[in-house]
Amino acid sequence: LHTVWLDVDPGHDDALALTLAGHSSRLHLLGVSTVAGNQTVEKVTTNCLSVLEAAGLADTAVVKGQGKPLMRSAPLLCPEIHGSSGLDLRIGSLPSPTRQALPGKAVNVMFERISAHHAARGQRVSLVCTGVLTNAALLLLLYPEMADSLQQIVLMGGCMGVGNTHPVAEFNIQCDPEAAKVVFESGVKVVMVPLEVTHTALATDDIIADICPHAPFGRLVKDIILYFAETYRTVFNFQAPPLHDPCAVAYVARPDIFQVQHMRVDVETSSSLTAGQTVCDVWGQSPLPPNVHVAKVMDVASFWAMMKESIQTASQQ
Numbered sequence: 001l002h003t004v005w006l007d008v009d010p011g012h013d014d015a016l017a018l019t020l021a022g023h024s025s026r027l028h029l030l031g032v033s034t035v036a037g038n039q040t041v042e043k044v045t046t047n048c049l050s051v052l053e054a055a056g057l058a059d060t061a062v063v064k065g066q067g068k069p070l071m072r073s074a075p076l077l078c079p080e081i082h083g084s085s086g087l088d089l090r091i092g093s094l095p096s097p098t099r100q101a102l103p104g105k106a107v108n109v110m111f112e113r114i115s116a117h118h119a120a121r122g123q124r125v126s127l128v129c130t131g132v133l134t135n136a137a138l139l140l141l142l143y144p145e146m147a148d149s150l151q152q153i154v155l156m157g158g159c160m161g162v163g164n165t166h167p168v169a170e171f172n173i174q175c176d177p178e179a180a181k182v183v184f185e186s187g188v189k190v191v192m193v194p195l196e197v198t199h200t201a202l203a204t205d206d207i208i209a210d211i212c213p214h215a216p217f218g219r220l221v222k223d224i225i226l227y228f229a230e231t232y233r234t235v236f237n238f239q240a241p242p243l244h245d246p247c248a249v250a251y252v253a254r255p256d257i258f259q260v261q262h263m264r265v266d267v268e269t270s271s272s273l274t275a276g277q278t279v280c281d282v283w284g285q286s287p288l289p290p291n292v293h294v295a296k297v298m299d300v301a302s303f304w305a306m307m308k309e310s311i312q313t314a315s316q317q
């Protein structure tokens with residue numbers, strides 16, 4: 001089993017990332033931290049606790065992380081896609097959580113639990129980030145020794161070409177480009193799962209019918225995806241919504257279903273025109289060494305098979 005710490009901002013697709021990380025037969029979910037992004041950190045933390053409870057993962061440790069980017073004054077937030085709660089639904093509502101997040105700051109709890117796991121089991125942990133990279137950057141800045149206990153940082157974010165909330169920037173990087181720069185230049189193995197890949201994980205009606213069993217959790221997943229489908233249709237004219245975030249989790253479970261290229265990726269932080277752009281050196285023109293493994297292709301059928309398995313397991317809890 002690969003051990004994963006998941007850093008999220010739920011968020012519709014983050015909810016599916018939580019499900020996959022918590023219920024993949026190949027993964028052990030060590031804990032979850034939250035970060036402002038799709039909504040405020042308070043709202044996404046509540047959503048995170050709710051989703052975990054609904055998915056039969058109420059024992060999973062949750063800790064609240066940063067509410068603001070490293071150096072920019074306010075988080076951007078994304079209500080046009082995820083609604084005012086950060087996880088609005090089409091039909092039902094999320095259960096109110098019956099517990100609270102752990103006390104303390106996310107970076108401290110992450111450091112303690114990830115290093116304790118490494119020390120006790122001799123196994124390094126994959127940090128999977130499906131939100132803004134503020135917690136990850138702060139963790140590496142405060143605790144540089146954390147690098148020894150991390151096998152890799154796998155993130156959903158960035159793009160090789162066209163962005164989503166900006167012409168050439170993807171939301172998670174655009175929100176906190178300085179944090180992304182810290183992570184990309186940290187020396188830890190970084191795997192970036194960009195929009196080019198996540199836009200192939202389209203939850204069509206056929207996929208929804210296939211992966212969502214009729215048990216309560218399956219119904220909730222369907223509701224989550226239908227809301228996401230609606231906003232993606234309205235905002236981006238997508239015929240089916242891309243489930244971005246579970247793609248990053250899938251990489252840890254099944255790296256064999258991805259084609260990846262090791263290349264130089266620099267994050268633009270200073271330009272007012274393109275801050276948040278991930279400048280991907282596909283042709284090796286940069287004088288700087290490669291620093292990021294960029295996923296370019298994912299076997300989508302295998303991805304959906306994994307999603308289906310995890311949703312079914314959650315539905316049986």
Ligand code: BDR
Pocket residue numbers: 011012013014038078081130131156164170171172244245
């Ligand atoms: C990313 O932005 C967020 O809105 C999603 O949850 C995903 O992590 C896609 O650009």
Ligand code: CA
Pocket residue numbers: 008009010011013014037038130131245
């Ligand atoms: Ca997210």
